[in-house]
Amino acid sequence: MSSLRARLLGWLLAGVVFIGAAGGWIVYRNALSEADAFFDYHLRQTALILRDQPVEYLLAPQLAPADAAYDFVVQVWSLDGVRVYLSRPHAVLPQVTTLGFATVATSEGRWRVFGVQALTKVIQVAQPMSVRQQRAAQLALQTLKPFALLLPVLALLIWLAVGHALEPLQRLTALVMARRVDALDSLPDTRLPDEVQPLVSALNDLLARLRAALERERAFMADAAHELRTPLTALHLQMGMLARASGDLERAAAMETLSAGVQRAIRLVEQMLALARQEPRAEAQRVAVRLDDVAREIVAELVPLADAGRIDLGVSAAQPASVYADPDALRTLLRNLVDNAVRYTPAGGRVDVSVEELAGETRGARLTVSDDGPGIPAAERARVFDRFYRRAGTSPPGSGLGLSIVSTIAEGHGARITLADGSSGKGLSVTVTFPPGTPLPA
Amino acid sequence: MRLLLVEDDAMIGEAIRAGLKREGFTVDWVHDAEAADPVLRTEPFELVLLDLGLPGSDGLKLLKVLRARGLAVPVLIITARDAVSDRVQGLDAGADDYLIKPFDLDELAARIRALLRRKAGRPAPTIEYLGVVLDPATHRVTRAGTEIALSPREFALLQLLLERPGVILSRAQIEERLYGWGEEVESNAVEVHIHGLRRKLGAQFILTVRGVGYRVRPAP
Numbered sequence: 001m002s003s004l005r006a007r008l009l010g011w012l013l014a015g016v017v018f019i020g021a022a023g024g025w026i027v028y029r030n031a032l033s034e035a036d037a038f039f040d041y042h043l044r045q046t047a048l049i050l051r052d053q054p055v056e057y058l059l060a061p062q063l064a065p066a067d068a069a070y071d072f073v074v075q076v077w078s079l080d081g082v083r084v085y086l087s088r089p090h091a092v093l094p095q096v097t098t099l100g101f102a103t104v105a106t107s108e109g110r111w112r113v114f115g116v117q118a119l120t121k122v123i124q125v126a127q128p129m130s131v132r133q134q135r136a137a138q139l140a141l142q143t144l145k146p147f148a149l150l151l152p153v154l155a156l157l158i159w160l161a162v163g164h165a166l167e168p169l170q171r172l173t174a175l176v177m178a179r180r181v182d183a184l185d186s187l188p189d190t191r192l193p194d195e196v197q198p199l200v201s202a203l204n205d206l207l208a209r210l211r212a213a214l215e216r217e218r219a220f221m222a223d224a225a226h227e228l229r230t231p232l233t234a235l236h237l238q239m240g241m242l243a244r245a246s247g248d249l250e251r252a253a254a255m256e257t258l259s260a261g262v263q264r265a266i267r268l269v270e271q272m273l274a275l276a277r278q279e280p281r282a283e284a285q286r287v288a289v290r291l292d293d294v295a296r297e298i299v300a301e302l303v304p305l306a307d308a309g310r311i312d313l314g315v316s317a318a319q320p321a322s323v324y325a326d327p328d329a330l331r332t333l334l335r336n337l338v339d340n341a342v343r344y345t346p347a348g349g350r351v352d353v354s355v356e357e358l359a360g361e362t363r364g365a366r367l368t369v370s371d372d373g374p375g376i377p378a379a380e381r382a383r384v385f386d387r388f389y390r391r392a393g394t395s396p397p398g399s400g401l402g403l404s405i406v407s408t409i410a411e412g413h414g415a416r417i418t419l420a421d422g423s424s425g426k427g428l429s430v431t432v433t434f435p436p437g438t439p440l441p442a
Numbered sequence: 443m444r445l446l447l448v449e450d451d452a453m454i455g456e457a458i459r460a461g462l463k464r465e466g467f468t469v470d471w472v473h474d475a476e477a478a479d480p481v482l483r484t485e486p487f488e489l490v491l492l493d494l495g496l497p498g499s500d501g502l503k504l505l506k507v508l509r510a511r512g513l514a515v516p517v518l519i520i521t522a523r524d525a526v527s528d529r530v531q532g533l534d535a536g537a538d539d540y541l542i543k544p545f546d547l548d549e550l551a552a553r554i555r556a557l558l559r560r561k562a563g564r565p566a567p568t569i570e571y572l573g574v575v576l577d578p579a580t581h582r583v584t585r586a587g588t589e590i591a592l593s594p595r596e597f598a599l600l601q602l603l604l605e606r607p608g609v610i611l612s613r614a615q616i617e618e619r620l621y622g623w624g625e626e627v628e629s630n631a632v633e634v635h636i637h638g639l640r641r642k643l644g645a646q647f648i649l650t651v652r653g654v655g656y657r658v659r660p661a662p
Contacts, residue, residue, distance in 0.1 A: 229522035230451050233544035237457035240547040244464055261453050390497060 008162045013155055020151075024144045031136035039070065039132055040101065043114040046072060047125045051118045071131050077122040084121065094126055103129070168196050176203075184211040220387070224272050227388050227400070231265040271401040274332055275387070278408040289325045291365050291434070292318035292355040298334040299353055302342060310347040313338070321357035321365035323434040325413050333409040336402040337369040337430055343398070345373035345427070352423065364436045370422045370429035381419045406432075443558065443598060444619055446487040447471040448478045448504070449520070450496050454543075458491065458520075461547040466581055466594055467554065468622040473497075475504035482508060486618055487515055489557055491550075494521040494532065502535050509536035516557040520545065555579055562605050569604045572661060574643060576604055590642050595620065599635045603648065603658045612655035 073093060076085035086093075094104040099115045099122070113126040168191070175187060186204040189197065238261045242254040292315075299315050306313035323330070334353075341351040351371045358364035376384055376391065383389050385407040388400035410417050415434045422429045445462065449455040450473050459469040470487070472478045474496050482490070490508075494501035505517055519532045522543040529540045538560075539553050555578050559567065569576040575584045581597055583590045592600065598620055602611065611619075613632045621627050628634070636656060640648055649659055 226522055229543050230454065233522070234451065234453035234457060236544040237454060237461060237547055241457055241461055244461070244547075257453070257456065264453065 004166060005159065005162045009155060009158050012158050013151070016151070016154060020144060020147050023147075024140050027143045028136050028140035031139040032132060035132040035135050039112065039127060040114070042070065043072070043101075043112065043125045043127060046074070047114050047116045047123050050074065050076075050123045050125070051116050071127055073126045075124045075126070077124065079120055079122070094124075165193070168192055172196065172200065182214075184208075184214065220276070223388055227268065227272075228265075231261060231268055235261045235265060268399045268401075271399040271405065274336075275401050275405045275408060278329060278332070278405055278412065286324050286326055288322045289327050289330055291321045291323050291330070291367060294327070294330050294334055295353050295355050295367065298331060298338055301335070302338050305339070306342045306351065309342060309345070311342050311345055312350040313342060314352060315354065316352040317354040317356065319355060319357045321355050323365050323413070325434070329409045329412065333406050333432070334367070334369075336406050337432075340398070340402050341369050341371040341373070341428070341430075345371045349373055349427075358433075358436075365434045367432045367434070368429060370427065372422050372424055372427035375421060375426065375428045376419060384419075385417075406430075443488050443601070444468045444470065444486070444622060445489045445491060445554065446478065446481060446485075447491045448473075448475065448496065448501060449491070449493040450474060451493075454493075458547075458550070462551060462554070465547075465551040465554075466578075466598055467551075468598075468620065468625070470622045475499040475501060478504060479507065482513060482515070486615075488561070488619070489554055490515055490517045491554075492517050492519050492537070494519060494523055494528075502532065505532075505535045505537060516561050518550075518553060518557060520550070552579065569601065571604050571607055571658065572647070574604075574647070576601055585643070592642065593635075593638065595631075596635050596638050596642075599632075600639055600643075603656065607658050608660065610651050610655045610657045615655070 072087070073090055074085070074087035075083055075093070078084050092106045092108040094106055094111045094113050098113070099117060102113050102115070104111045104113055104126075108128070110129040111126050112129055112132075113124055115122055115124045117123075172187065172192075184207050186207060187200050189200045189204065192200055235258070238254065238258040242251065242258055245251040245254040295315055295318060299313060303313055338351065338353060345351055349372050351369065354368045354370075356366045356368075358366060380391060384391065385403050387404045389404075390398060390400040407417055410432055413434065415432050418431045418433070420429045420431065421427070443466065445467050447455060447458055447469050449458065449471065455471050455473070459471055462469045469491075470481070470485075472481060476498060478490075478492075481487075492501045492505060496504075501519070501521070505519075508515075508517070516538045517536065518539045518541060519537045520541045520543060521528070521532070523529075523532075524542045529542075532540050538557050541550060541553060555567070558578070559565075567577070567579060569578070573585050574590075576597075577583075578601060581594070583592055583597065583600065599616065602616065602619055616632050617627055620632075636648055636650075646659055648656055650656055
């Protein structure tokens, strides 16, 4: 049963019935004890009255009709134990004669008896206990009857009351169901019961986060579509040139520029994918990674590129330092930084990668990539992390995404990036400081 | 026909330059608005191809500055900004045409020709003078239905002279309009091309005004 309304109704009715039954039982017990007192008094009175009557009267009994209704049985015994009088025949009668009150068990249930001695007789008045029980039960049932009759009315009331109380929830449901997929504005949170308020708050919080994520996605899509136009325009024009090319030499040259154009488009798409993968996402698998190892690995990977540009690329310092990171993301970060440095440093330049472990037990680490290339003026340093931001007059033209990717990854790892002049006062030095963060497994 | 291309993307710029060269245009190319401004002050370009998304100062700003200064040169915007509002903004800022990336080289060349035609005040796509018909689109010159084979330079020179038939053009003016930056101009190059044209069209088709320059023979 998953309907709150039905569940509440069920529980409440069960409770009401239980309370009713308990009340009935108590009424019955009270009535029974009252009946005991009342009938005991009556038994005794009857016996005492008979005792004071002449014996002849006993032989012509004049019992009050009420006594008959109470199922009183009067027996008179002679002193030698012979019954001389029986008011009413009964299938089973208590045979014992005791003086005073007694409760006697017979094969037809228990009897209450009262015996009293007259001069030569013993008078005994008896009554089956069942009479008393019936009377008590009757009383209890009478008390419960209106209650039972009112039970359906109570159920209806509960049903309506619960329905009314749940109405804000239904309104909320209708509101949420009527929404379009892209309607992510907050739900109204006024006039809500205290129990529903936290749910709506939580929903609104989720909606806000969804809205932000969607906004980011939209902005990215718009940027991406716009940015893709540039390489595609180049490709389109280069194709046109190839189609017009006459002669093998011209065709070969056109093919070459076309292929460079394709390479560029591929790189842009790859960078976009890399960025999209790094966009805020669920906690990726974080493990302990040796930053110095990753640095060596990426430097080795990019040495051919450095050679092609006659750049002296190397690891200048590598202290063993572990960071808690997503290894793939860390590689992407380093690859972008080193790749940038190598690409924008003129031939004959130098690019250094260094890894330091920060002091103390914090296990933080600092990664620095510095070059002696053209550098970035301090005024422009804040903007280079923007998506698709390309500096004026840079060559070769990049995707404008490299540093964006780096900063997104760093952010995801809680790392801080600082840009400064290169070590020799010339060029650029990018420092990524990884926080102490989560303690590493030993 | 010398055009100025303002475009920051190396590949696109290179392709436009090479493609338009095949169409007989001489394209000089700058990468940003800051470089375009001084060049436009000093050199006679027939038309400007302007990208909007330039690094540093925006192309639209450059356009407004040029128009404010009273520069009448036709401007064709080539950009990736395709929103209607962008197009309206561009045209209202003083552009003569608006082409959205990616575009086709043929279309670009056709639009350039159309703008140049409009600038010259010619309704017809071809130029006809004294029985000589010059077609800027196909680069063909005919007289009385017979084709006359011209070199690209000769064609450009003839077009220059026929655009405004009465006007006398000096050698320096011709050189300026025919040759782009970095193109080696032999000292007698203009004379050589004039000589070639006279040989193919008749000695009296182009007249020399001694000490001043050249012009086409006035219509009778």
